[in-house]
Amino acid sequence: MYRSIFPRDVFAELDRLQREMQQAIETGPSIRGIGRGGFPALNVGGTQQSVELYAFAPGLDPASIEVQLERGVLTISGERAADLPGENQKAAVHINERFAGPFRRVVNLPEDDVNPSGVSAQYKDGVLHISIKRRESAQPRRISIQ
Structure with missing residues (x-):
């Protein structure tokens, strides 16, 4: 008989290769920075007056989250406790997809x-909203034509 150089199920092998490539792309650097797929998930945007950052971190105590802004580097760090049964309890965990442990996200x-003295942070319904005022010199201004 003839023997193929490809595995028996070519489509399964292609699917595996695609998953591995996707994981490599998601954990590597991107044009927007490193950290895609990390915890907490981030949305970063802005207005003319401020930079707005939303960190999606449900189930965290706001006191366990630390936010720092130093020399244009915003750092969000903390720890999420595991909600799993202890080792001494007779329970089995079949699927655990929720992140637990220390985390740290950095945004340049x-x-x-940005104005480091104009930072405010609020945590509501599992979303940390950080607003950083822009410097007056960085805000766009309309120039009238004479």
């Missing part, structure tokens, strides 16, 4: 664009 901001 233009240092000359």
Whole structure:
């Protein structure tokens, strides 16, 4: 008989290869920075007056979250406790997809664009909202034509 150079199930092998490539892309650096797929998930955007950051971290105590802004680097760190039964209890865990443990996310901001004294943070319904005011010199202004 003839023997193929490909595995028996070519489509399963292609699917495996695609998953491995996707994981490599998701954990590698991107044009927007490193950390895609990390915890907490982030949305970063802005207005003319401020930079707005939303960190999606449900189930955390706001006192366990630390936010720092130093030289244009915003750091969000903390720890999420595991909600699994203890080792001494007679229970089996079949699937555990929820992240537990220490976390740290870092966002680089233009240092000359943000005002470190104009930072506010609020945690509500599992979403940490951080608003950082822009410097007056970095805000766009309309120039009238004479």
